[in-house]
Amino acid sequence: MNTRLLxxxxxxxxxxxxxxxxxxxxxxxxxxxxxxxRFSHTPGKVLNQDTGDVATNHYHHYHxxxxxxxxxxxxxxxxxxxxxxxxxxxxxxINQVGIDFYSRLVDRLLAAKITPFATLYHWDLPQVLYExxxxxxxxxxxxxxxxADVTTRALGDRVKNWMTHNEPAVVxxxxxxxxxxxxxxxxxxxxxxxxxHHLLLSHGWSLPVIRQNSPGCEVGIVLNMGFDPPASPSLAxxxxxxxxxxxxxxxYMEPLSGRQYPAxxxxxxxxxxxxxxxxxxxxxxxxxxxxAPMDFIGINxxxxxxxxxxxxxxxxxxxxxxxxxPKNDENYTEMGxxxxxxxxxxVLGRVYFEYKxxxxxxxxxxxxxxxxxxxxxxxxxxxxxxxxxxHFRVAHKAIQAGIPLAGYxxxxxxxNFEWAFGYAQRFGIVWVDFQTQQRIIKxxxxxxxxxxxxxxxx
Ligand code: FCB
Numbered sequence: 461m462n463t464r465l466l467x468x469x470x471x472x473x474x475x476x477x478x479x480x481x482x483x484x485x486x487x488x489x490x491x492x493x494x495x496x497x498r499f500s501h502t503p504g505k506v507l508n509q510d511t512g513d514v515a516t517n518h519y520h521h522y523h524x525x526x527x528x529x530x531x532x533x534x535x536x537x538x539x540x541x542x543x544x545x546x547x548x549x550x551x552x553x554i555n556q557v558g559i560d561f562y563s564r565l566v567d568r569l570l571a572a573k574i575t576p577f578a579t580l581y582h583w584d585l586p587q588v589l590y591e592x593x594x595x596x597x598x599x600x601x602x603x604x605x606x607x608a609d610v611t612t613r614a615l616g617d618r619v620k621n622w623m624t625h626n627e628p629a630v631v632x633x634x635x636x637x638x639x640x641x642x643x644x645x646x647x648x649x650x651x652x653x654x655x656x657h658h659l660l661l662s663h664g665w666s667l668p669v670i671r672q673n674s675p676g677c678e679v680g681i682v683l684n685m686g687f688d689p690p691a692s693p694s695l696a697x698x699x700x701x702x703x704x705x706x707x708x709x710x711x712y713m714e715p716l717s718g719r720q721y722p723a724x725x726x727x728x729x730x731x732x733x734x735x736x737x738x739x740x741x742x743x744x745x746x747x748x749x750x751x752a753p754m755d756f757i758g759i760n761x762x763x764x765x766x767x768x769x770x771x772x773x774x775x776x777x778x779x780x781x782x783x784x785x786p787k788n789d790e791n792y793t794e795m796g797x798x799x800x801x802x803x804x805x806x807v808l809g810r811v812y813f814e815y816k817x818x819x820x821x822x823x824x825x826x827x828x829x830x831x832x833x834x835x836x837x838x839x840x841x842x843x844x845x846x847x848x849x850x851h852f853r854v855a856h857k858a859i860q861a862g863i864p865l866a867g868y869x870x871x872x873x874x875x876n877f878e879w880a881f882g883y884a885q886r887f888g889i890v891w892v893d894f895q896t897q898q899r900i901i902k903x904x905x906x907x908x909x910x911x912x913x914x915x916x917x918x
Contacts, residue, residue: 465856466916472575472867473912474536475529475889476824478582478626480512481876483542485519490555492548494584495594499642510882516874516892516899522565525899528890529873530572532905533912537574538823538869539565540582540626543607550586551603559614566618577823577869578615579623579682580608580666581659583631583641590643595631595655598741604662609669616674623758623823624666627684628659629708640880650733654741656711663716664749682758682823683712685811687803691768691785694778700769703728717815718751756866758823759811761804761851763797793827793847795885801850808858808865819864825851826871828878828885831902839891839902848889848904852917870908874899 480496487493500511518525529537543550545558562578569576581604589600612622625631630641632655639646663681670679688704690697706725714722721738729736766785769777791799804825811817826848831841848870859865875888883894889905892898911917 462853462918464916464918465853467856468859469915470866471859471915472536472821473908473915474534474538474575474577474867474869475532475873475908476538476577476869476871477518477873477876478540478579479542479545480515480582480584481872481878482516482518482874484512484514484517486511486513488519489545489557489561490548491542491558492544492550492555493587494542494544495587495590495642496584498587498590499644502644505642505644506880507882507884510877510884512877514894515877516894517897518874519561521897522561523568525874526565526568526572526574528899528901529569529574532890532901533909534574534873535912536577536621536867536869537569537873538577538579538623540579540584541611542584543581544584544586546611547586547607550589550592551606554610559611562611562615566615570618575621576619577621577623577821578619579626580604580611581624582626585642594643594651595658596636596651597654598658598661601658601662601665605665605669608662608666609673612670612673616670616677620674620677622670622674622677622679623682624663624670624679625659626682626823627760628656628663628681628712629684631659632656633707649729650736652707653711653729657741657746660712660715660750661746664752667752667754678755678819680754680756680758680819680821681712681716682760683709684760684762684824685709685807686762687764687800687806688767689764691766691780692778692783694769696769696772696777697767700771701767704767713811713815715747715750716754716757718747720747754817756819756821757811757815757817758821759807760824760871761807761822762825762827762871763793764800764803765798793843794830795828795881797827799827799847799850801847801854804851804854805858805861808855808863809861812863817864819866821866822855822868824869824871826887826889828887830886832891833900837900839900841902841904844889844902844904845907848908849911849917852911856917 632652634641636652690701706722872887875886875892878885891900
């Protein structure tokens with residue numbers, strides 16, 4: 461039998477969403493087009509040609525949605541702001557109606573005693589800025605500071621927890637290397653590393669602006685971190701795992717911590733891209749700007765990926781069968797992601813002990829299972845409940861180990877538009893019927909309410 465684990469008194473429990481995944485109203489009230497509008501409207505990019513045009517229609521349902529959050533007992537809500545709703549042309553002209561929407565949302569959250577945690581960039585770049593060069597261009601980092609300034613001037617009196625970027629690695633790698641996310645470019649290493657640099661730069665530049673506009677606030681960035689060990693101890697597998705770590709994690713975490721970009725990554729790029737020179741885009745003072753101290757870091761953790769080097773012939777590598785990865789269908793979510801709660805301790809421990817960050821939030825953790833309403837209307841998503849409980853227990857272990865974990869946001873509050881997978885993957889603790897927009901709290905949502913109420917997990 462599991463013992464009951466009590467969390468620290470001030471621990472914050474919340475749920476997370478992102479603008480493009482839930483808001484809908486893609487072209488209403490003066491909102492500009494984003495790269496995700498363009499991408500999802502391009503045939504063949506998103507499964508089943510799904511789009512975020514309507515999504516969960518949160519833009520029109522936000523007041524009921526906040527009531528629902530309150531009924532569920534959420535203490536905090538992490539949402540993102542759509543840049544093209546605030547500045548439809550990326551910079552310049554302000555769309556007051558867009559600001560008013562977030563202002564009403566924030567007021568309603570505060571009235572419900574739910575602490576707002578706002579992310580400025582969760583991937584929906586104004587299309588016009590993409591056309592002017594996008595993240596590979598330094599001017600986009602400058603535009604971001606303008607956007608951060610306008611937004612925090614409007615909301616900074618009430619929102620006191622800010623996140624600049626969500627998962628910069630996904631923006632750079634899925635957007636410019638794999639082409640699976642907007643803007644859908646494949647194999648452009650140079651654009652990907654410039655994107656990484658400009659995302660980081662825009663983060664660093666905006667910190668003093670946000671602090672000035674939102675006195676007493678805390679600001680951080682959100683990184684995705686998997687636990688991705690080599691498949692075997694062979695040099696080939698270890699090199700591959702290290703290379704992955706460079707482009708998925710260290711390229712962000714090292715400069716954020718005042719260190720240089722990973723040396724191996726820079727030398728690999730110099731070999732692969734003849735015209736590559738980091739001096740072309742890393743200007744004097746940039747690394748200092750990026751390393752501006754943050755108040756916290758957000759970590760999104762979902763799974764473990766065991767890394768095998770397939771560039772060398774199998775017979776020249778240590779047989780993988782000597783180090784079998786646990787393959788058990790029970791242990792995989794519908795995204796095909798392994799359920800591996802211990803990995804959460806690995807990543808939190810690494811971030812804290814290696815980089816000494818002052819405070820950590822788990823800003824996303826959750827799983828995709830499609831369980832829907834039974835005949836009685838109830839949603840018995842036991843696998844999600846189990847997934848969350850196991851991860852909460854590991855989070856507790858991390859706190860016991862001295863890691864300054866201050867809160868936990870479940871991904872996601874709602875079933876929503878899961879990027880390239882459209883509506884085919886459901887991560888919510890609240891079921892959404894996308895035809896009628898009916899919401900039903902799943903069993904996992906009810907269990908979460910009990911965890912929050914008791915501040916403990918069984
Ligand atoms: C993360 C994203 C979030 C959601 C989850 C499943 O990478 O930040 O928007 O799609 O994955």
